[in-house]
Amino acid sequence: MIIKGVSSINTQLSDVYELLKSDDLIPEISNDYDEAVYIILLKEQAQVDSSIIASYADSITDMQKTVKQMLSQLQA
Secondary structure (H helix, E strand, O other): OOOHHHHHHHHHHHHHHHHOOOOOOOOOOOOOOOOHHHHHHHHHHHHHHHHHHHHHHHHHHHHHHHHHHHHHHHHH
C-alpha cells in the first residue's frame, strides 16, 4: 500500500515537472507599451520567470530523489 502511494507521488511529480517545461506556462506581456518599455519588460519577465521555474524544477527534482530513495528502501 505504501509503495503504491509513493509511486503515485512520483508520477505526479513527473507530471508537474513536464508542465513546468510547457511553452504556454508563462503569460504574455501586453504590448500596449512603447517599444523600449516593452523590451525591458520582456527581459525582466524572462529573468524572473526562468528563475521561478528553475526553483520549482529544482524542488521537484529533490522531491523525486527522496521519493525514489523511499521506493528503493521499501522494495528492499
